Amino acid sequence: MTTDDKTVRSDRILTIPNVLSIIRLIGVPIFLYVLLVLEADWWAFGLLVASGVTDWLDGKLARLLDQSSRLGALLDPLVDRLYTLATLIGFVIRGIVPWWLAVLLIGRDAVLALTLPVYKRRDLPPPDVIYLGKAATFALMSAFPWILAAQVDWSGAAAAGAFGYAFLIWGTAVYVWTGGLYVWKAIAVARALPLK
Structure with missing residues (x-):
């Protein structure tokens, strides 16, 4: 693989890990709705677990499939922070922490x-x-x-x-x-x- 191939690969947007990160990103407002409006704690629990599993999976797949990308390097930690922020805010509003x-x-x-x-x-x-x-x-x-x-x-x-x-x-x-x-x-x- 040449340097040009690596550059093209690292600039790719549509990769399996990036799709998983985008799905996780879409899950943030859904999680808040389920936690705060519906107060359906088992469903919120499931969304948190699914987020954790897909977070682990996107990193694993990025390495396994050689699909690491600049977008993924930015998107994955951003989604982690958003989930942390959303969970903390939701938990404070509900009086859990x-x-x-x-x-x-x-x-x-x-x-x-x-x-x-x-x-x-x-x-x-x-x-x-x-x-x-x-x-x-x-x-x-x-x-x-x-x-x-x-x-x-x-x-x-x-x-x-x-x-x-x-x-x-x-x-x-x-x-x-x-x-x-x-x-x-x-x-x-x-x-x-x-x-x-």
Whole structure:
């Protein structure tokens, strides 16, 4: 494969992973409607689980089918953030999690967005993803369905709540910690490299 082939491949839009990401994106408002308007917690649970499975699947298929693309690299984390944001807002409105937790998690991403100009002004790409940050996101995305399952009257509600809140606490701690690491990286870049 030549360099030109790689460039063409990386610019492709219609790939299986991208289609899965777009389906996930369409699912965000549907999830909010089911959670907040219908209050159909099992259906909302199913949508969260389906989102998690398709998130894992699109990354796996991108590597397996060699269908990684620039659009996918932007779309996948965007949809992850939208699901996290939508879930937190929905959970706060429903009284499932406290408002300050949502502010903490959303605030972390807002602070990181403020560091992006440090890289852009130096013609650098954003920093590589920290593995611990992926683990924290996984923990949070795992916590949400469990917490939702704990809201339903069934025999496993207490266990679901225990799992969910344990993942939520661990995920939040690591998510905030990795946010600090990203900020530290941005400060180091700003000090070490002059503006272009």
